[in-house]
Amino acid sequence: MDIFTNLILIFVSAALINNFVLHYFVGICPFLGVSRKVDTAFGMGLAVTFVISIAAFLSWTFTYFILRPEAPLPSWVWQTVSGEPTATVDLSVLSYIMYIFVIASSVQFVEMYVRKFFPPLYKSFGVFLPLITTNCAILFACLEIMKNLQDPTNLWGLGQAMALAVGGGVGFTIAISIMAGIREDLDLCDVPKPLRGAGIALIVAGIMAMAFMGFTGVDKGLEGALSALLK
Amino acid sequence: MMSNQEPTALERFINGILPENPVYRQLLGMCPTLAVTNGLKPAMTMAGATAFVLICANIMTSLMRNLLKPHLRILVFTLTIATFVTIADKFLAAYLYPMSKVLGPYVPLIIVNCLIISRCEICSSKQGVGTAIADGFGMSIGFALALASIAGVRELLGSGTLFGFEILSPEIWPAWGIMVLPPGAFLTLGLLLGLAEWIGSMKKKTA
Numbered sequence: 001m002d003i004f005t006n007l008i009l010i011f012v013s014a015a016l017i018n019n020f021v022l023h024y025f026v027g028i029c030p031f032l033g034v035s036r037k038v039d040t041a042f043g044m045g046l047a048v049t050f051v052i053s054i055a056a057f058l059s060w061t062f063t064y065f066i067l068r069p070e071a072p073l074p075s076w077v078w079q080t081v082s083g084e085p086t087a088t089v090d091l092s093v094l095s096y097i098m099y100i101f102v103i104a105s106s107v108q109f110v111e112m113y114v115r116k117f118f119p120p121l122y123k124s125f126g127v128f129l130p131l132i133t134t135n136c137a138i139l140f141a142c143l144e145i146m147k148n149l150q151d152p153t154n155l156w157g158l159g160q161a162m163a164l165a166v167g168g169g170v171g172f173t174i175a176i177s178i179m180a181g182i183r184e185d186l187d188l189c190d191v192p193k194p195l196r197g198a199g200i201a202l203i204v205a206g207i208m209a210m211a212f213m214g215f216t217g218v219d220k221g222l223e224g225a226l227s228a229l230l231k
Numbered sequence: 232m233m234s235n236q237e238p239t240a241l242e243r244f245i246n247g248i249l250p251e252n253p254v255y256r257q258l259l260g261m262c263p264t265l266a267v268t269n270g271l272k273p274a275m276t277m278a279g280a281t282a283f284v285l286i287c288a289n290i291m292t293s294l295m296r297n298l299l300k301p302h303l304r305i306l307v308f309t310l311t312i313a314t315f316v317t318i319a320d321k322f323l324a325a326y327l328y329p330m331s332k333v334l335g336p337y338v339p340l341i342i343v344n345c346l347i348i349s350r351c352e353i354c355s356s357k358q359g360v361g362t363a364i365a366d367g368f369g370m371s372i373g374f375a376l377a378l379a380s381i382a383g384v385r386e387l388l389g390s391g392t393l394f395g396f397e398i399l400s401p402e403i404w405p406a407w408g409i410m411v412l413p414p415g416a417f418l419t420l421g422l423l424l425g426l427a428e429w430i431g432s433m434k435k436k437t438a
Contacts, residue, residue, distance in 0.1 A: 023413050024336075028261040029345060093321070096339050097313045104306055136262050136343040143336045194428035195421070198258055202421030209414040 005226045007163045009219055014167030017218055020137050021175040022209040027137035031176055032201050041180035042173065049169025051107060051132050052141050056165030058102045059142040060149075060158055067095045068149045092146075099142040107132055137172055141165050178208060237358055240365035247369025253346045254377035255427040260346035264378060265416040266337050271394045274382035275375070276330050280323065280338060282371030284315045285347050286364060289355040291315075293363035296356045308351045313342045346374065384419050385410045 018024065021031050027048065034044045065073045074089040115122045132138065144164060148156040182204050191200050238246065253259045263281065267273045291311050292299075299307060320338045323331040331338065341347070350370055355363035386392055389410030391399035409415050 025262050025265040025413070025416065026340065028265065032258070032261070093317060096317050096320070096342060097310060100309050100313045100342055104309060136340050139340060139343050140336055143339055147336075192425070194432065195425040199421045199425040199428065202417045202424065206414045206417030206421060209417055210409070213412070213414065 002230065003159070005223060005230070007159055008226060009223060010160055010163040011167035011170075012222060013219055014164050015171035015174065016212065016215045019171045019175055019212050020140065020168045021172055022205065022212045024140060026140040027135055027172055030132075030135060031172075031179060031205070032198060035176050035180040035183055035201070038177060038180045038184060041176045045169070045173025045176050048132060048135060048137060048172050049166065051103075051110060051135075052138050052165045052169045052172075053162065054106050054110060055099075055103050055138050056141050056145060056161050057158070058106060059099055060145050060156075060161040062098055062102065063095065063146050063149045064155070064158075067091050067098060067146075068152075068155075070152050092150075095146055099139060099146075103138050103142070137168065141168050175208065175212075179205065182208075237362075240362040243354060243358075243362055243366035244369035247366060247371075247373045248376065249373065252373045252377055253370055254374065254381075255424060257346075257349075259349055260344045260374060261420075262340055263337055263344065264381060265413075265420060267334060268378055268382040268385055268416060268419075269389065269411040270386045270392075271379065271382045273330065273333050274378040276323070276327065277334060277337065278371070278375035278378045280319045280334075281341055281344065281346070281374060282367070283319050284312060284341055285350060285371055285374075286367035287315045288312045288347055288351055289363040289367040290360060292351045293355040293358065293360045299356060304352075304356065305348070308348055308356075309342065312347055312351075316342045346370065381416075381419055381423060384423070385415055389415060 014020070020026050021028065030044055030048070035041045063071075065071055069090040069092060070088040071091065074091055075087065078089045079085055079087055111122075141164060145156065145161045148160070179201070183201065186200065186204070195203070247253070251257060254261075254264050260281070263277050267277045288308070288311050292308060295307075316339060319341070320331070323334070323338060350366060354366045358366075383393065387398060388407050389412075391397060391401065391404045391406050407415070410419065
């Protein structure tokens with residue numbers, strides 16, 4: 001499988017087949033909390049996609065060079081200090097703390113940068129940006145990237161990490177936008193009183209998850225089609 | 232002065248179990264609630280890990296509550312939580328390896344469980360260690376009860392078992408495979424939330 005097919009498959013898999021919200025249940029808080037109107041939901045989706053890409057870039061860089069088993073930088077330091085030329089270092093115990101630090105600080109920096117240089121964008125993103133720090137979708141993307149950087153013989157490159165992150169963000173945007181569209185119409189419906197609010201939203205999400213289960217197996221067909229196309 | 236405004240340890244403990252149940256009342260910690268409740272075993276392991284992290288983080292933040300700078304507190308909370316989650320994750324990987332494989336990324340995702348940050352923010356960064364511990368235990372029991380109710384329904388309907396023991400044999404109960412898949416999680420939690428709301432409104436009417 002060449003790199004192009006691989007990237008497309010990772011992207012489609014993250015966006016549709018294993019949708020972050022409807023398959024892995026990450027990012028449920030904004031999915032239920034900020035899905036009352038389509039515009040705000042779409043804005044939230046874009047903000048998440050933006051932050052997830054930055055966090056994925058940073059976490060891939062940190063994991064690849066510092067945190068993974070046999071990572072080059074700490075191993076080189078340790079070899080120089082201890083004088084053992086083949087010794088390697090595994091710092092993966094630090095990865096969770098590192099990711100949280102990376103996510104929290106990148107959200108801070110993105111917020112400051114956008115506020116300074118893109119004021120209109122800040123006005124539409126502003127409310128959501130601080131909320132994103134505790135959004136599990138971002139940490140989940142970092143963890144998936146970490147999982148694929150554990151085996152030294154089969155490492156993900158930056159391209160694959162970015163495909164996963166952007167795919168996940170796009171999938172989140174699709175899911176939250178559909179959800180907001182349904183909820184706008186749901187306001188006009190006669191929902192049983194105890195189910196109003198979160199209850200009916202979760203049931204709608206369940207039906208959406210069933211619909212997204214229909215994408216299972218799309219990757220096999222897509223792989224075949226792409227390899228036929230590239231021949 | 233503080234004790235007059237803030238709830239006492241006993242009130243905190245009782246509040247956590249039902250009146251302010253983290254899942255049914257506050258809608259916190261939805262990610263593990265939906266993701267690991269396809270069986271009682273993973274759900275209870277997750278409840279245990281969350282309880283450990285919640286109680287330890289409550290104790291730590293309560294001990295350093297006078298040193299916290301307001302604008303840095305959220306960062307300090309998350310870093311404290313991340314430390315304890317790393318401990319819990321390594322412990323699970325060492326002693327319960329198959330379970331840690333099943334739970335996968337959801338153990339590290341305890342770090343961003345809003346339940347823990349909200350308890351640090353609301354309770355333990357303002358009150359003493361005793362109250363913080365009571366609050367941690369109460370909330371953990373409430374969370375475990377909520378996870379158990381959802382996981383019980385899903386495992387019973389989805390595979391006819393409880394804790395892996397067969398309750399409904401395949402002849403009388405054709406297992407609903409959808410219940411152990413992602414859509415089942417959303418449907419079960421949505422209906423149980425409605426049920427909890429309904430029971431609450433009934434109570435109010437009779438009272």
